Amino acid sequence: MKIPATIVTGFLGAGKTSLIRHLLTHARGRRIAVVINEFGDLGVDRELLVGCGVTGCADEDLIELPNGCICCTVADAFLPTLQRLLDRPEPPEHIVIETSGLALPKPLVKAFQWPEVKAHVTVDGVIAVIDAPAVAAGRFASDEAAIAAERAADPALDHDEPLRELFEDQLTCADMVVLNKIDSLDENKLGKVSAEVADLIRPETKVVLAVRGGLDPLVVLGIDAAAELSIDALHSHHDNEEDHDHDEFVSFVAELGPIEDPIAFERRVRAVAAEHDVLRLKGFLDVPGKPMRHVVQSVGTRVERYFDRPWQSGEARRSHVVVIAQKGIDEAAVRTALQG
Numbered sequence: 001m002k003i004p005a006t007i008v009t010g011f012l013g014a015g016k017t018s019l020i021r022h023l024l025t026h027a028r029g030r031r032i033a034v035v036i037n038e039f040g041d042l043g044v045d046r047e048l049l050v051g052c053g054v055t056g057c058a059d060e061d062l063i064e065l066p067n068g069c070i071c072c073t074v075a076d077a078f079l080p081t082l083q084r085l086l087d088r089p090e091p092p093e094h095i096v097i098e099t100s101g102l103a104l105p106k107p108l109v110k111a112f113q114w115p116e117v118k119a120h121v122t123v124d125g126v127i128a129v130i131d132a133p134a135v136a137a138g139r140f141a142s143d144e145a146a147i148a149a150e151r152a153a154d155p156a157l158d159h160d161e162p163l164r165e166l167f168e169d170q171l172t173c174a175d176m177v178v179l180n181k182i183d184s185l186d187e188n189k190l191g192k193v194s195a196e197v198a199d200l201i202r203p204e205t206k207v208v209l210a211v212r213g214g215l216d217p218l219v220v221l222g223i224d225a226a227a228e229l230s231i232d233a234l235h236s237h238h239d240n241e242e243d244h245d246h247d248e249f250v251s252f253v254a255e256l257g258p259i260e261d262p263i264a265f266e267r268r269v270r271a272v273a274a275e276h277d278v279l280r281l282k283g284f285l286d287v288p289g290k291p292m293r294h295v296v297q298s299v300g301t302r303v304e305r306y307f308d309r310p311w312q313s314g315e316a317r318r319s320h321v322v323v324i325a326q327k328g329i330d331e332a333a334v335r336t337a338l339q340g
Contacts, residue, residue, distance in 0.1 A: 002122040003086070005095040005120055006221055007108060009170045011130030012101040012280075015180040019129055019213030019220070026129050026217055033079070033092035072165035078111060086120050094221055095121065104166070105173035112228035123231075125223030128174035129213070132181050135196065136189040138161075163305055171200040172234055175225040176208060183211045194244070250327050254335045259285040262305055263293055264340065270301045272337045283321030286311075296321065 010016045020034060085092060098107065105126050112123050171177060177197055182190055190209075208219060259265045262285060272278055278298075285294040287293060292307035311317050323334060 001035070001119060003091060003093070003095060004124030004224070005097060005112070005121050005222070006124050007099065007105060007126045007227075008129060009099050009103060009105050009126065009174070010101065011131065011134075011166075013134075014101070014131040015178075015210070015213045016101075016129050018138055019180075019210070019215060020096055020129075022213050023096065023217050025222060028192050028232060030217070031090065031093040033095050035081060035085075035097045047113075052112055054229065055092045059152055063258060065208050074224045078108070079117065081113065082117060082121065092305055094124070096221075103174065104169055104273075105168065106180075106231055106234065109227050109231040113231075116335065118228065123225065123227035123256055124221065125175040125225045126173050126227055127176050127178060127220060128170040129178045129180050129192075130171075130197065132179045132190065132193050133184040135193045136185055148159040148222075159305055170273045171197060171205075172202070173227070173231070174201060175223050176206045176207055176209050176220065176229060177201060178208055178213070178215065178220075180210045180213060182209045184306045250323055250329065251324045252320050252331055253283075254338055255332075256285070256321070256335075256338055258317075259294070261317050262273060262296070265296070265338075268338055269296065269298050274296060275337070276323045276334050278323055278329070278334065280324040282320050283319075284318045286317040293317075 006018050008020060024034070025052055083094075085095060097107070097108070105128075105163060109126065109129055112118060112121060119227050164258075176231060179190070179193060180196065185193070194207065201207070206223075266287065269278075269281060273281070279300065280298065282297040283295075290307065292310050295304075295306050295308045297304045319337070323329075323331075
């Protein structure tokens with residue numbers, strides 16, 4: 001019997017990681033392995049999932065593929081990772097793959113046609129997570145400049161499609177579309193977003209509504225689409241696209257000392273974003289006197305903070321964030337400003 005794999009696509013900030021956290025939290029004992037396609041120098045998405053606090057959600061079941069768009073590094077990175085999962089004494093019962101926001105679904109689904117994979121794994125479904133308020137506002141992501149930074153920070157990325165075309169490709173390949181963050185929309189705007197999505201998806205594609213990715217695994221997993229069998233017939237804007245170079249943005253890690261006042265740090269993040277045109281910041285803080293690790297994420301000057309899990313026994317308490325910005329940024333000045 002083949003192991004089902006679910007591919008989760010969607011732009012930066014759409015809610016892919018939130019959806020996967022919810023799936024792990026409500027897995028009901030099912031062995032789920034997660035493959036995460038992160039970019040930059042600090043694997044924050046993996047750490048956020050490790051911090052889910054779910055019994056049975058082991059570190060070895062959360063595998064990161066850093067510094068490479070998964071759709072462009074299938075042979076070098078993804079297939080060997082998949083093979084290692086299959087070779088385990090107890091293989092996973094389901095594999096969930098979180099792509100980077102700019103990954104094209106079609107090449108990844110086609111990878112499941114490889115004979116050594118096709119014999120053991122099937123694509124249960126492609127899930128496209130959509131930032132519904134962003135689409136309602138005429139965009140495809142909450143911060144399109146941050147999407148540009150994500151594109152440029154990945155040296156392996158070899159496609160440079162307009163966001164509209166990427167959006168259409170994700171919907172075309174989707175077996176299910178998750179309209180996320182619907183609590184931020186009124187009925188009229190939600191209706192317009194639903195109509196726009198309906199014009200781009202296949203007749204058999206299901207559309208579901210979500211707030212913060214809160215969907216039951218019974219809804220998302222078990223679609224049984226076998227998408228690898230029909231993917232060749234689907235049109236992609238990227239089918240005949242040429243390669244492009246990306247060198248306008250940089251990412252770097254800022255190591256910080258203990259952060260006594262997270263509220264003051266949030267103010268510094270906003271000030272740095274405004275002064276130095278920092279597009280994205282995400283990482284973890286050590287708050288003295290607090291037993292839990294503190295997560296900080298920002299898109300432009302919008303900042304989100306929360307405690308996610310206790311510091312583990314033997315784990316070094318440290319504050320470090322990855323910063324994504326325009327090339328030419330004064331890294332030393334940013335590090336100094338974040339220190340306060």
